[in-house]
Amino acid sequence: MMIIMKANATPQEVEHVIEHVKSVGLAVHLSQGIEATIIGAIGETHNIPVEQFEILDGVDIVKRITQPFKLASRQFHPEDSVFPLDGFTVGGEEISIIAGPCSVESRSQILETAHAVKEAGASALRGGVFKPRTSPYAFQGLGEEGLEYLAEARDQTGLPIVAEIMSQTQLELMVKYVDVLQVGARNMQNFNLLRAIGETRTTVLLKRGLSATIEELLMSAEYILSGGNKQVMLCERGIRTFETSTRNTTDINSIPVLKNLTHLPVILDPSHSTGYSDYVAAIARAAIAAGADGLIVEVHPDPAHAVSDGKQSLRPEKFAAMVKQVGQIAQIMGRRLASVQGEYSPTRQDWS
Ligand code: PEP
Numbered sequence: 001m002m003i004i005m006k007a008n009a010t011p012q013e014v015e016h017v018i019e020h021v022k023s024v025g026l027a028v029h030l031s032q033g034i035e036a037t038i039i040g041a042i043g044e045t046h047n048i049p050v051e052q053f054e055i056l057d058g059v060d061i062v063k064r065i066t067q068p069f070k071l072a073s074r075q076f077h078p079e080d081s082v083f084p085l086d087g088f089t090v091g092g093e094e095i096s097i098i099a100g101p102c103s104v105e106s107r108s109q110i111l112e113t114a115h116a117v118k119e120a121g122a123s124a125l126r127g128g129v130f131k132p133r134t135s136p137y138a139f140q141g142l143g144e145e146g147l148e149y150l151a152e153a154r155d156q157t158g159l160p161i162v163a164e165i166m167s168q169t170q171l172e173l174m175v176k177y178v179d180v181l182q183v184g185a186r187n188m189q190n191f192n193l194l195r196a197i198g199e200t201r202t203t204v205l206l207k208r209g210l211s212a213t214i215e216e217l218l219m220s221a222e223y224i225l226s227g228g229n230k231q232v233m234l235c236e237r238g239i240r241t242f243e244t245s246t247r248n249t250t251d252i253n254s255i256p257v258l259k260n261l262t263h264l265p266v267i268l269d270p271s272h273s274t275g276y277s278d279y280v281a282a283i284a285r286a287a288i289a290a291g292a293d294g295l296i297v298e299v300h301p302d303p304a305h306a307v308s309d310g311k312q313s314l315r316p317e318k319f320a321a322m323v324k325q326v327g328q329i330a331q332i333m334g335r336r337l338a339s340v341q342g343e344y345s346p347t348r349q350d351w352s
């Protein structure tokens with residue numbers, strides 16, 4: 001941490017700041033130039049708030065040199081995190097495509113969709129069974145019944161399953177069924193939930209909050225990582241802006257920014273980031289070109305009758321066309337689409 005003193009700071013003020021730095025267990029590196037005095041505070045600074053120093057007399061600016069998201073940061077882990085997920089890897093050369101309906105609606109709907117997305121080249125199946133709906137009167141999800149249908153779809157196709165968890169009370173049930181716990185945009189800063197998930201060893205897909213900064217997303221990932229759960233992928237799903245012609249605004253910038261700041265895999269959700277099926281393929285292509293490690297896309301066999309997010313859901317044939325285009329862009333980027341072959345064989349992290 002760098003503490004830059006005001007030009008007119010007195011020697012007593014400088015001395016007082018030095019004492020304060022030492023008192024919190026940090027070493028001091030003093031550099032006294034003609035224009036400014038800079039006090040370097042060296043050591044474990046990530047758990048010390050900058051405000052502690054900002055309020056001291058004579059202090060002008062306090063700057064962190066290391067990121068506050070220590071475990072998620074590339075500074076301490078320069079190589080990309082690559083982890084296995086039931087027959088393919090996330091974060092390496094392979095591009096994972098997670099696809100399926102917004103909500104699991106019935107056994108036949110999820111089985112039909114699972115076979116269709118597998119056929120089109122998806123590497124994992126998504127489907128919400130606990131739905132975060134704006135209205136309490138809207139469909140809230142099938143709960144455990146939906147998880148049973150997802151598990152059956154996994155048995156039939158070999159596709160690992162991804163479903164959203166909304167509360168800690170669902171954790172025990174969810175880890176029994178799913179391969180990836182999705183933390184939705186609305187729960188990105190549900191810190192108790194993040195901590196509880198950090199104690200499990202189930203892979204996590206953490207979505208960016210509607211109005212969360214990239215740093216806030218990384219700090220949320222830090223909650224999970226600090227519990228010892230290392231398999232976290234981050235998901236850009238669009239942010240709220242003044243623009244109303246799409247549901248959200250895809251922050252494509254976040255992909256190279258995240259890839260620069262963190263070693264964790266980064267995927268994009270073009271369904272929620274646009275809100276319209278017509279725009280999904282374009283933004284999916286852009287994401288892979290921008291360096292994303294994968295996609296999560298809503299697909300429904302009959303979008304007009306979907307109970308949630310039909311407007312942004314692709315029909316299976318449109319999804320298949322999108323996968324082909326994405327595959328070509330992946331090749332240009334020196335990557336390839338992940339594909340799941342054969343039997344489902346769960347790969348869980350080591351709990352030791
Ligand atoms: C979803 O994936 O269906 C969902 C609710 O996403 P988000 O949390 O990004 O809104």
Ligand code: MN
Nearest residue numbers: 102298308309
């Ligand atoms: Mn949805």
